[in-house]
Amino acid sequence: MFTGIIQAIGKIKSIELGSFCFQAKKSFFDEVKIGDSIAVNGVCLTTIKIDDNYFKVDISKETLRCTIFSHLGVDSLVNLEKTLRLNQGIDGHLVSGHVDGIVKVVGRSIEGKSIRFKMKTPKNLIKYITKKGSICINGVSLTVNNINDCVLDINIVPYTLKTTTLGELEINSKANLEVDIIARHIERLLYFEKNSYEIYH
Template sequence: MFTGIVESLGKVESLQSVGGDVRVRIQTDSDMSDVHLGDSIATNGICLTVIAWGDNWYAADVSRESLSRTTLGTWQVGQAVNVEKAMLPTTRFGGHIVSGHVDAVGEITLARQDARSLYFEVTAPREIAKYLAEKGSVTVDGISLTINHLRGNVLSLNLIPHTAERTNISTWKMGSRVNLEVDVLARYIERLLLGDKAAEQPQASKISMDFLAENGFLK
């Protein structure tokens, strides 16, 4: 589990094809002295399992499932990535609950200066729009952010100078693809609303306005 508060800015050191999967090695300024084999480290919002590490690096294997659902398949050696080690029970909870399980890939469709902040608009895939809420939380490339405004599946974000300095957002531009993770609570609420019908529909959600009305959630 993570908080979405980026710990350090890392760099992709190598990408190696291994049996159809990918092994990635990340250079980082994070303190690696407390890392153990099998620990989780969020890298641009993707929960990766440590298989090897040193004083300033770690390596992880990436499955084809992760490659298909995230931006990792397009990473290049030398590119900047956001790094956050898994939270401890004593960690100050400054962001929101982040699992590191990317829901979809979005696209930066607007980027501009807004006073001292940076303003971005991100177009999310339509299928995850129902999990997004104005003033709710979303994780973008591993950064816990508040959705300022929401227009359908387009969300607007403001990032303060401190966030810009500690993350990879200086590399974001029009057309950049970013990893998105919705608030985990939204996903569980959807399943709870289905009740016993959840077991009958393993492929796609049938939550609709009619379903909500029929079950007394709308009047």
């Protein structure tokens, strides 16, 4: 599990045969070992090699299909977060690292020191998103200001712009989206509650 609070900005060092190598500051790798999970732009990936300032992962065709990794190249910047430890607090919200879909930036405007984005969301995911609820965009825990049809209104404050890659998003940029996992579990529970008679009789 993760929290959506980004711990470092990394960079794609190399891409070859489904393996991605990510570079980051040396301090990010404290207590990281081979086999650990790291969220890269919100995608939970398993480390297969670690050095002083980089780590390597394998990315499946399914992950490439469901995320923005197929759109990224060498030197692209990414958001990084190590897994949540049981003795840590949760400053963002519970994030699984399993991307649900891809959003597209359809609006971007400066508001004081902040940036307000409008992001178009896949229709099948909008039911899991609520005004003032939490979502995860490229690994960053964010609050939805408003929803109009399938377009989310999101305000990114200066601190988040400084410590993540979200400020680089422009019109037509795409980003990974994970909806609130609690909403998904509630839907599943309600489904079985509604269909329990047919299932057990």
